[in-house]
Amino acid sequence: xxxxxxxxGAGLATYLVRLAPLxxxxxxxxxxxxxxxxxxxxxxxxxALTGPAIVxxxxxxxxxxxxxxAIVALVIVRWRRNLLAGVxxxxxxxxxxxxxx
Amino acid sequence: xxxxxxxxxxxxxxxLLTTAVVGTTFGVTARQxxxxxxxxxxxxxVIFAGASQFVAVELLxxxxxxxxxxxxxxxxxxxHLLMATALRPRFAxxxxxxxxxxxxxxxxxxxxxxxxxxxxxRGTVTSYAVFGTALWLAWNLATVAGALVSDRIAEPxxxxxxxxxxxxxxxxxxxxxxxxxxxxxxxxxxxxxxxLALSGASVVAVIGAGALAPxxxxxxxxxxx
Numbered sequence: 001x002x003x004x005x006x007x008x009g010a011g012l013a014t015y016l017v018r019l020a021p022l023x024x025x026x027x028x029x030x031x032x033x034x035x036x037x038x039x040x041x042x043x044x045x046x047x048a049l050t051g052p053a054i055v056x057x058x059x060x061x062x063x064x065x066x067x068x069x070a071i072v073a074l075v076i077v078r079w080r081r082n083l084l085a086g087v088x089x090x091x092x093x094x095x096x097x098x099x100x101x
Numbered sequence: 102x103x104x105x106x107x108x109x110x111x112x113x114x115x116x117l118l119t120t121a122v123v124g125t126t127f128g129v130t131a132r133q134x135x136x137x138x139x140x141x142x143x144x145x146x147v148i149f150a151g152a153s154q155f156v157a158v159e160l161l162x163x164x165x166x167x168x169x170x171x172x173x174x175x176x177x178x179x180x181h182l183l184m185a186t187a188l189r190p191r192f193a194x195x196x197x198x199x200x201x202x203x204x205x206x207x208x209x210x211x212x213x214x215x216x217x218x219x220x221x222x223r224g225t226v227t228s229y230a231v232f233g234t235a236l237w238l239a240w241n242l243a244t245v246a247g248a249l250v251s252d253r254i255a256e257p258x259x260x261x262x263x264x265x266x267x268x269x270x271x272x273x274x275x276x277x278x279x280x281x282x283x284x285x286x287x288x289x290x291x292x293x294x295x296x297l298a299l300s301g302a303s304v305v306a307v308i309g310a311g312a313l314a315p316x317x318x319x320x321x322x323x324x325x326x
């Protein structure tokens with residue numbers, strides 16, 4: 001029973017966090033500084049998601065496959081201008097390095 | 102299938118595949134931690150947020166109190182508050198009921214792909230919705246599959262598959278940056294979240310770095326178009 005309370009509570013907390021900014025109404029237009037901050041926000045969040053995944057994959061610190069795979073993905077995607085090429089390049093690099101190490 | 106929906110699957114399939122693998126891992130882990138199939142599936146349906154589900158299972162296995170499980174999920178998923186805030190202008194024209202659904206399928210992956218498409222002038226809310234729904238299906242089906250085969254499977258995360266989501270996020274950022282200020286903000290955010298995670302503050306790493314890095318926009322020169 002307490003497991004279902006935990007699941008329900010965690011689910012509700014998660015959903016409200018995702019929903020609140022989408023349904024709240026603003027009384028007046030946001031100030032210019034807020035708009036500028038919000039413009040810079042998406043890239044910052046996506047980049048922030050990658051940091052721990054590169055240096056601490058699955059919770060274990062590494063200087064090995066993941067940091068190298070990240071560089072490979074970045075180089076390929078800047079060169080080919082193609083999302084899938086970057087993803088596959090990074091995955092193949094990590095796979096090869098994990099086999100080798 | 103229309104172009105917006107096709108785009109979601111053509112560019113999103115590596116993330117969908119990885120989500121299925123990680124979802125299977127979650128089902129296996131949760132089952133081996135003593136949770137029932139209904140509880141595991143219920144968790145994926147009700148919470149639908151990978152990292153916090155793994156943490157919830159670990160906490161429940163160690164006999165944590167209900168409020169601790171809820172607080173952990175809240176803190177880990179607080180970053181979605183930033184994501185929903187960033188998506189707000191894109192979803193503003195949608196009906197209230199549609200926004201209820203768009204919020205339910207808001208995950209790191211759906212957010213990142215959606216922003217990537219918007220930044221490149223491709224894709225629409227439909228691309229986000231199709232991709233988010235496909236992710237939801239992959240996660241929930243994989244969770245059940247993992248829970249069902251848990252006694253016959255070892256660690257399913259093999260080779261480089263789990264790196265596909267990180268590689269997708271990196272590629273999205275690399276294609277989305279416009280000018281040096283964007284690059285600087287991305288480097289600050291990634292560096293700060295990595296440093297926070299390494300120093301033991303994993304729970305607040307993403308939200309802390311994600312919320313602070315955009316402040317650099319006020320001290321760096323504006324990006325020239």
